[in-house]
Amino acid sequence: MRMITNVVQFDGLIFSKMDGNISTASNIDASIYKVVEKVNRNGGNLKKFTSHAFRHGYATDAANAGLPIQQLMYILGWSDTRQATRYYHDIEDQMMSAMNNVIEARPAINS
Numbered sequence: 870m871r872m873i874t875n876v877v878q879f880d881g882l883i884f885s886k887m888d889g890n891i892s893t894a895s896n897i898d899a900s901i902y903k904v905v906e907k908v909n910r911n912g913g914n915l916k917k918f919t920s921h922a923f924r925h926g927y928a929t930d931a932a933n934a935g936l937p938i939q940q941l942m943y944i945l946g947w948s949d950t951r952q953a954t955r956y957y958h959d960i961e962d963q964m965m966s967a968m969n970n971v972i973e974a975r976p977a978i979n980s
Contacts, residue, residue: 894920932956 886892897920905915924945931941932953942953 928953928956 886896901920902917905917908915928941928945931944932938938950938953938957941956942948942950945953947953
């Protein structure tokens, strides 16, 4: 792993097996399911989820934190803006609300 202008770039997979081999999404999901089942057996109430939830959660948090869309696309390896824009819909609502607040606070013209 090396730092590139405040962005961590991995030279390999984030998830790999103890022996260094590739861990498939289905293997990771199976491990997640085992943890969820154990938590639920001990009184928890978790729903099953896949490893993609981590990626989705990161994208949502990064968008809400104001990470520019081009940087999010680079970090997550997206080449199409349609993939990234789905995480920016809440921000658009927030921006519209803020713009309306500015308009409402502005003195009336010709008064």
